[in-house]
Amino acid sequence: MKILVTGSSGWLGQTLVPRLRQAGHTVVGLDSEPGATTDVVGSVVDRALVRSTIRTKGINAIVHAAARHKPHIETHDNSEFVAVNVQGTLNLLEEAVAAKVSRFVFTSTTSLMISQKIRDGKAGGARKAVWIDETMTPLQPRNIYGVTKLAAEDLCRLFHKLHRLPIIMLRTSRFFPEEDDMAHAIKQSGENTKANEFLFRRLSVDDAAEAHVVALQKAPEIGFDTFIVSALTPFSPSDARELMADAPSVVARYFPDYRAKYEKRGWTMFDSIDRIYDSNKARRLLGFTCRTNFRQILDAL
Template sequence: MKVLVTGSSGFIGQALVRRLRAERCEVVGLDKVPAGTTDIVCDILDADGLAKAVAGAAPDAVVHLAARIDLDEKTDLSGYTANIEGVENLVEAVRQTPSVRRAIWTSSQLVCRVGYVPTSDTDYKADTLYGKSKVRTEEIVRGADGAEREWCLARPTTVWGPGMSAHYQRFLHMIERGHYFHVGQGPLWKSYSYIENIAFQYWRLLSVPAGQIHRRTFYLADYTPIDLIAWSDAFQRAFGSRPIPHLPNSVARTLALCGDAVNAIGLKRFPFNSFRLNNVLTQYQFDLAPTAAVCGPLPCDMEQGVAATVAWLRSVSGR
């Protein structure tokens, strides 16, 4: 199978390219940022360039990962054109490329606010502009019937593991240095995804019979939710750091308000505020049974993921 992966320089993209090559697929990586996993440097907002790139690659399948994924835009959706016009461009490029049999279109769990569990695939409750842009991603794909190919939508949750962003690296360094604290006694259940597991799930969505995925929407996460407290403690043990203390909710809320005040005077990097406290305390679990039925058992458990992540972090930190 020949697979075109857009966003191949990204966190998930690099892991997926590795997985597909391990599965003996021929992979063509496309991204606007050059990297070892990228064969074609192209911006998906360049409609003509994208159409030529897809046609030239002539893949059997496409996995669309390229997107703007931060939450920084506060004004309007125009900041997320990659997630709207970029998707429209790729839909048209796929439509014009006869070799493509299947496409997986990546959305996000943030088409609904964190903590809200939708009642249907189109029950949207986005509370960020990024989330709303991913609603448009889904609407474009559904409206075009996936460019009239076999298709499905994927909604990744929080993804962690080797290669994770600087934001998550800072979180792990806080645990390593003994600067992190738990809020309350927990547990705090969350549907997280280890990077090698989500790469495996994408591979399975590409390889199973069409009837199992066509026109469906899949949440991508580990099938067993993670308790944030147990997960953080696993990192603490792997680092050999001091045990993580528990802070009462009331004290954490007071500290978060102090962080809000510090942020308001321009010190944006203060590590704790009400937004982050809410993220910590908000639990979310999705029904992964449909995904498990299609993708099957995952290759890594939490402890394996923690060990690999700590080894990677030490290698990039020079420790």
């Protein structure tokens, strides 16, 4: 395939572009910032650039990962989010249809499923963890990032309906390498926090990239669908109450060796887990499961 990858200089793009090239695809990376995996430096908001890139490079598949995302809420205004995440997505969809592109993969986010109420969790009076899968409604994102990503998903849905463009939307959980913005509040080191998160809300960047590779392969067959992409959780919905009240006990039930391994490192488990992303639909319908999960992280300690 000749694949346009937007956001190619970013954290995901830097892993995804070489992975696609290794698989034998021709990849054109487009990003507003230069980078080793970027061929075209420019914005997805620039419709003429999007059009000429798709046409002149003979693009027949698109991965749209470019975005303003959560960290930019502090540094960029709302209009920038609307321009990049909504108008940029519309530009790509319209030019994809015009060029009869065969498939489109949109990098979405689990963040758009998190309302203020879910975010408030235990402090907001919640008694049990929220079990989150693709059927969850209503979607009430709590910030401009989630609102604009949800709008972009709606555009994808509309374009599939109107033009039958095969589209897969991957709601990925967190794979960023930076410290969590709550790390200090919960007194865990970055590595400790990330390890804990693999139980319910994180995946590796390699797995995020691999999910896109699989989605590209499966898009024409699937037609249109949305998938949560996150390391497979060991928990089940029946754990929800205890996860909120006493997460370490639940984790110890599934992983009897975790306490000893954590203690050796001076690590701790979160007292409470307030949400779980369930990626079973991706396993069933996309045939994709993350390679890195909490078990492997424990074994590697």
